Amino acid sequence: MNYAIFLSILNLVLIARLRLIFRDQGASGKDLVIIGLLPLLILPFVQFNWSWLLLTVHLISYPFLMKWTEGNIHKLNRNRSLTLLWHILIAAILCSPLLNLGSNWLAQKVMHFLSWMFVPGQQIALRTVIVVQVAVAGLLLVINEMNILLRYILKAMGLESVGAQEDTVKVSEEEYSMGRLIGLLERIFIFIFVLLNQYSAIGFILAAKGVTRFNNFKDDRPFAEYVLIGTLLSTLLALIIGWGVKAVL
Structure with missing residues (x-):
């Protein structure tokens, strides 16, 4: 192939x-x-x-x-x-x-040009190209595709996205979008930490997210449970992609 x-x-x-x-x-x-x-x-x-x-x-x-x-x-x-x-x-x-x-x-010709630019006098190996492409694919998957899969899983479990429906709004639209952006960054960091074998750093990322949501967790248990489920699923998906990329590399 x-x-x-x-x-x-x-x-x-x-x-x-x-x-x-x-x-x-x-x-x-x-x-x-x-x-x-x-x-x-x-x-x-x-x-x-x-x-x-x-x-x-x-x-x-x-x-x-x-x-x-x-x-x-x-x-x-x-x-x-x-x-x-x-x-x-x-x-x-x-x-x-x-x-x-x-x-x-x-x-x-493009490969020869890239070799001339980055490693003069040498030829970039095909394996190096594939390694870079696999890493980029993994990063792109955790940025967008895992978010799509996460939202599908949550809906299949009967858990509508908080803020997605007018009769179940618990946060503003701005906060809802911000929460999704936080989840995106969370998956990126977890993916990078997996590649670097820095699993302990993942705990700090999850702890930081918990601190920012502390007041919401204290006042609204259903919201806290929804965020917990979403965070755990998001972390699991990022870990799976990270482990998959590591296995290929």
Whole structure:
């Protein structure tokens, strides 16, 4: 399998999907255009053959699939997770020995240029490229995709996001968005600490979050339980991604 091409496609898709972070009511037309165009940047670096044509068809059809699935607000996070899995599956098949999607001369020229820029007189090893791409993919997954999965799991458990429904609002919209941003940063730090084997530092991150929410926890037990469940799930997902990346590296 051509892991370099597969990871390049995956990372471009994950970068484009960052537009979905605060799109709780579905992606806009502009979002879908960006989600559709950014992954196409891989095409000039892929060898032209039948696999290239299949990849092009897939990438062009991907935003239309997203538009169709974004229309169902009640199943938004589930659909977003499924579209990512669909994309990973198709990209994996195209990069497998079955279809043998590979890089072309332009990709090699870029590698030579990067080698000249960062390690003059040497050639960047393919493994180094793959290691960097895996680390970037892991980081992108914890930033956005794990948030999507977390929100889907919470809803499947019957726990609506606090502030997401008018009849269950316990915090302001601004505080709700701020809490999500805190969770995002929390997962990033946990992911980095796992890669650095600094597990004790994870405890400080969770303790800091608890301190900032102390008054809310004291006055509202259901809110405290919701935040606790969300924090534990978020931490678990970040740990899983971190361990997965470490296993590959």
